[in-house]
Amino acid sequence: MAEAPQRSIRRPKRWDQPFGPDLTDADVERILAMAPFDGMDQSRFAPSATLRDIIRNDARLVSFESGDLILRAGDHGTSTFFVMAGTVRVVLPPGLPNTLLGRAQPKQKTVWQSLAQVWSRPKLPEVRDIARLDPKTATDTRVTEQGETRARITDIDDICERYKTVTLGETEMFGEIAALTRAPRTSTIFAQGRVELLEIRRPGIRDIRNRVASFKEHIDGLYRQRSLEAHLRESWVFKHLDHETMSRIVDLTLFETYGNFDWQASFMRAAEGTPAERLEKEPVIAREGDYPDGLLMVRAGFARVSHEHDHGHKTTSYLGTGAVFGLEELLHNWRDEGEPVQLQNSLRAVGYSDILRVPTHVVEQYVLPTLPEHRAGGSIKPTAPQAQAQVSGSDTATSGLAPEVVEFLVDSRYINGSQTMLINLDRCVRCDACSEACAVGHNNNPRFNRHGRRIQNLMVANACMHCLDPVCMLGCPTGAIHRVEGSGEVVVNDDTCIGCATCANNCPYDNIRMVEVRDAQGGFIFDEITGQPVVKSTKCDLCVDQIGGPACQRACPHDALARMDLSDTASLAKWMNR
Numbered sequence: 001m002a003e004a005p006q007r008s009i010r011r012p013k014r015w016d017q018p019f020g021p022d023l024t025d026a027d028v029e030r031i032l033a034m035a036p037f038d039g040m041d042q043s044r045f046a047p048s049a050t051l052r053d054i055i056r057n058d059a060r061l062v063s064f065e066s067g068d069l070i071l072r073a074g075d076h077g078t079s080t081f082f083v084m085a086g087t088v089r090v091v092l093p094p095g096l097p098n099t100l101l102g103r104a105q106p107k108q109k110t111v112w113q114s115l116a117q118v119w120s121r122p123k124l125p126e127v128r129d130i131a132r133l134d135p136k137t138a139t140d141t142r143v144t145e146q147g148e149t150r151a152r153i154t155d156i157d158d159i160c161e162r163y164k165t166v167t168l169g170e171t172e173m174f175g176e177i178a179a180l181t182r183a184p185r186t187s188t189i190f191a192q193g194r195v196e197l198l199e200i201r202r203p204g205i206r207d208i209r210n211r212v213a214s215f216k217e218h219i220d221g222l223y224r225q226r227s228l229e230a231h232l233r234e235s236w237v238f239k240h241l242d243h244e245t246m247s248r249i250v251d252l253t254l255f256e257t258y259g260n261f262d263w264q265a266s267f268m269r270a271a272e273g274t275p276a277e278r279l280e281k282e283p284v285i286a287r288e289g290d291y292p293d294g295l296l297m298v299r300a301g302f303a304r305v306s307h308e309h310d311h312g313h314k315t316t317s318y319l320g321t322g323a324v325f326g327l328e329e330l331l332h333n334w335r336d337e338g339e340p341v342q343l344q345n346s347l348r349a350v351g352y353s354d355i356l357r358v359p360t361h362v363v364e365q366y367v368l369p370t371l372p373e374h375r376a377g378g379s380i381k382p383t384a385p386q387a388q389a390q391v392s393g394s395d396t397a398t399s400g401l402a403p404e405v406v407e408f409l410v411d412s413r414y415i416n417g418s419q420t421m422l423i424n425l426d427r428c429v430r431c432d433a434c435s436e437a438c439a440v441g442h443n444n445n446p447r448f449n450r451h452g453r454r455i456q457n458l459m460v461a462n463a464c465m466h467c468l469d470p471v472c473m474l475g476c477p478t479g480a481i482h483r484v485e486g487s488g489e490v491v492v493n494d495d496t497c498i499g500c501a502t503c504a505n506n507c508p509y510d511n512i513r514m515v516e517v518r519d520a521q522g523g524f525i526f527d528e529i530t531g532q533p534v535v536k537s538t539k540c541d542l543c544v545d546q547i548g549g550p551a552c553q554r555a556c557p558h559d560a561l562a563r564m565d566l567s568d569t570a571s572l573a574k575w576m577n578r
Contacts, residue, residue: 014203018056019059019199019201019204028052028055028056031055031084031198032051034084035171040215044211044212049207051208054208057204058203059198060198062196062199063194063195063197064150065191066191066194067154067190068142069150069151069189070189070191071174071185071187071188072102072151072479073091073186074101074185074482074483075184075476075482076178076185076470076471077175078179078202078261078474079199079201080174080176080179080199080200080202081173081197082172082173082197082198083168083170083172083195083197084196084198085195086170086194087167087192088174088190088191088192088195088197089165089166089189089190089191089192090167090187090189091159091188091190092164092165092187093186095187095188096163096188100153101482124518125444125518127520128519128534141498148477149498150477151477151496152190156190156192167192168189175189176205177219177223177226177227179205180202181227182300182354186227203261228250229243229247232246232249232250232356234321234322235322237297237327238367241367245366245370252362253362256355257354258352259301259349259350261352263351264507267508278411279304279306279313279315279348284347284348285303285353285355286325286347287343288308288342291342291343292326292330292333293357293359294357294359295357296326296355296358297322297323297324297355297356298319298320298353298355299354299355299356300321300354301350301352302320302351302353302416303318304348304349305345306348307346314403314407315410317406318410318415320567329342330368331368350410350413350415351413400569400573400574401573404456405455405576412460413508413509414465414566415566416465416467417466417467417564417565418565418566420563420564421448421465421540422459422460422562422563423450423560424457424575425457425459426560427558428558433556434450434553434556434561435450436555437552437555438552441551447539448461449462457576462509462510462511463511463552464511464540466490466540467490470483471506471507474506475506476500479493480496480498480537481493484544487544490539491544492536492539499514499535501537511540513538514536515535516535
């Protein structure tokens with residue numbers, strides 16, 4: 001048989017599609033002449049990625065009209081902004097209510113309303129109240145000449161009078177911390193009058209930060225000043241320390257990033273390889289056998305804990321936001337309990353990991369002497385078999401889970417789920433009571449599919465997991481998809497969803513659908529401007545308006561279905577092994 005002809009393709013490159021395709025040479029020169037770019041040493045940049053190239057390809061000029069919301073507190077963003085002309089207003093904590101941000105707080109149904117759902121649900125799918133789709137709220141929207149939809153505040157004077165705000169003017173920067181650390185935006189910012197902004201996407205601002213020491217110091221200084229102490233206190237290791245001690249630790253903490261910030265883009269491609277191939281592609285944060293040079297804390301993303309096994313590596317655990325690594329080894333060596341031990345496990349970035357590294361001498365001076373006795377842990381034996389290696393300070397020990405289950409959860413990125421739908425296939429009798437209950441609670445519109453990937457007797461159903469790292473929220477122009485304040489569910493405000501499909505395209509688990517909505521008579525609802533059917537996103541909302549929580553779980557007659565936070569591996573192991 002003749003060999004198939006070899007095919008070659010051109011791999012896509014980073015700048016094939018510039019962020020601002022309409023940026024002119026005059027625009028680039030104008031940007032380079034303003035602070036802070038005018039003071040940067042351009043010789044520090046590589047010939048293949050000069051400062052001019054970065055501005056040309058990773059930046060764009062955007063204009064906002066008075067009242068336009070530029071950033072919303074709670075949104076996940078990937079861009080940093082510089083004020084080119086005009087002024088913006090930053091709303092200080094506690095910030096604006098969700099009603100002013102285009103987010104409706106779900107109202108819980110009464111007992112009688114819940115009962116009425118059983119016999120009053122519509123026979124047609126995706127029925128909407130037309131009057132509700134055209135709400136009169138304090139937040140409006142407008143469509144730009146480029147076709148972008150912007151949420152806006154209608155009464156700026158009232159907002160400035162009722163809420164604490166500060167003003168940012170020309171050359172000032174904002175949004176950098178959230179963009180570089182993948183953290184939610186902490187403030188809402190809107191345009192005061194007409195504003196022109198320079199927006200630089202994360203790869204560009206990252207490159208500038210890495211090449212210009214003064215710019216890096218400025219950004220890192222802002223992070224240390226505004227957010228670092230609060231981020232460290234997310235872990236029990238630092239929570240008990242006083243402010244003075246924390247200030248010293250903050251000054252000496254190092255910032256590190258590993259992996260691909262936009263991990264969802266390469267997730268499916270990586271899933272096609274073998275476990276060994278996937279592990280090999282994950283950047284090493286700390287390597288088994290090395291002496292610990294600091295306490296590591298996951299600021300954002302996830303990390304895989306593994307140890308050497310059969311000429312390869314076996315996953316023993318995974319770490320999420322706030323978890324620490326290396327504490328047991330540091331504690332053992334500080335106590336001088338015989339021979340110093342090396343790291344018992346390796347730590348690798350799963351998709352993307354933002355890491356805080358507190359150097360060993362800092363931990364020994366300020367942290368270990370004050371560690372609560374009941375959390376200090378036991379000793380590590382250097383000669384212990386690797387198969388019994390400890391989890392290096394992990395807050396998420398997985399000893400009760402089979403190794404293949406741990407591998408499955410990590411490789412599939414299900415560790416991202418805070419409310420993942422799990423089905424015990426040994427108990428499930430396929431009665432579909434869960435789907436029926438979901439349909440009853442959502443006007444005949446079930447929000448999940450009772451199918452999904454399987455491992456042993458466990459199935460992860462195709463339902464929104466309400467992710468800890470909700471990449472679906474990236475880029476939503478109106479803030480329609482958001483977290484519910486306090487409880488944390490990721491929900492879609494049906495009233496402000498414009499049907500752009502950004503959330504559905506970003507979801508790496510394919511758990512968001514776009515649907516054409518109907519009126520009570522069964523006819524499609526059409527947009528009065530475009531003449532096209534109105535499209536909305538739909539997904540599991542955890543029955544936030546229902547008494548008692550998710551209807552699917554409550555309806556299961558055999559206790560085969562559970563909604564679980566996969567960072568709580570102890571509860572997961574108990575549920576699987578009962």
